[in-house]
Amino acid sequence: MSRQRLTLRLDSADVPQAEALIALAGAETISLRDAADDPVFEPEPSTVPLWPHVVVEALFAHGTDVAPLRELLAARFPGADVTVDALEDADWVAKLPQPVRARPIGARLWLAPADDASVPSDRLVVRINMGLAFGTGEHATTALCLEWLERHVARGVTVLDYGCGSGILALAALKLGARFAYAVDNDSQALTATLANAALNGIAVAEQLFVGAPEQLPAVAVDVLAANILAGPLVELAPTFAERVVPGGMLVLSGILEAQAARVTAAYAPHFSDIAQTARDGWVRLSARRKAG
Numbered sequence: 239m240s241r242q243r244l245t246l247r248l249d250s251a252d253v254p255q256a257e258a259l260i261a262l263a264g265a266e267t268i269s270l271r272d273a274a275d276d277p278v279f280e281p282e283p284s285t286v287p288l289w290p291h292v293v294v295e296a297l298f299a300h301g302t303d304v305a306p307l308r309e310l311l312a313a314r315f316p317g318a319d320v321t322v323d324a325l326e327d328a329d330w331v332a333k334l335p336q337p338v339r340a341r342p343i344g345a346r347l348w349l350a351p352a353d354d355a356s357v358p359s360d361r362l363v364v365r366i367n368m369g370l371a372f373g374t375g376e377h378a379t380t381a382l383c384l385e386w387l388e389r390h391v392a393r394g395v396t397v398l399d400y401g402c403g404s405g406i407l408a409l410a411a412l413k414l415g416a417r418f419a420y421a422v423d424n425d426s427q428a429l430t431a432t433l434a435n436a437a438l439n440g441i442a443v444a445e446q447l448f449v450g451a452p453e454q455l456p457a458v459a460v461d462v463l464a465a466n467i468l469a470g471p472l473v474e475l476a477p478t479f480a481e482r483v484v485p486g487g488m489l490v491l492s493g494i495l496e497a498q499a500a501r502v503t504a505a506y507a508p509h510f511s512d513i514a515q516t517a518r519d520g521w522v523r524l525s526a527r528r529k530a531g
Contacts, residue, residue: 344388382523405432480509
């Protein structure tokens with residue numbers, strides 16, 4: 239069965255309002271891309287990508303009357319060039335999220351899709367549902383964090399996954415022996431995804447895992463803090479992260495372009511020592527140790 243595709247071009251500031259109208263009209267999926275084809279990989283959930291102009295595409299079920307929505311969007315956003323066309327099954331199915339690719343992470347972890355029965359018995363398995371929030375380990379930023387956690391998380395530590403997305407970093411840390419993990423995000427959809435993935439992995443919420451918004455996070459300092467977000471927020475959060483890591487504790491940051499690494503490093507240098515940098519595919523992971531006192 240075919241789907242209807244609604245497409246419009248907007249200034250980035252108009253995206254949240256347009257998304258709300260499209261969602262209320264019953265869209266099955268909504269996707270964003272840069273109008274100039276300059277991609278930003280894995281932006282924070284619920285934030286508008288850092289593009290000046292955005293193409294919004296929404297898919298609707300066959301038979302949905304999208305004419306009123308098209309007229310509303312055209313009137314609300316003059317110049318948006320709102321169009322509607324049909325997509326056959328082969329076209330719209332190709333746009334759906336692809337399954338997680340089962341694969342090893344370091345020497346101990348195994349990342350697997352939710353329904354994969356053929357997982358190795360000699361590895362710690364982390365299963366991930368697709369579709370609710372980003373963070374499947376595919377992108378270099380997430381993979382770099384997972385690889386670091388696989389090498390450095392020791393049994394009994396506490397971990398904070400700040401900007402948790404799917405919860406993959408917090409869940410991986412628990413599988414690796416962490417005593418407790420805190421997963422925080424400012425997007426409710428990410429929190430829902432984290433809870434679903436926790437259940438999938440047999441993680442007991444409250445006993446092993448806290449899931450909530452940043453302002454709900456208890457007044458705790460942890461042994462390991464991981465944040466795979468964007469360079470701008472990382473710079474702003476440096477003093478906050480310093481308060482959230484115990485002296486001698488570890489920090490791992492990702493979501494940083496190579497050109498941004500020096501700025502992020504400078505923000506954390508007053509609070510952290512032994513800052514190390516690892517690059518992959520144009521992205522950088524920073525790791526460091528909290529200074530005493």
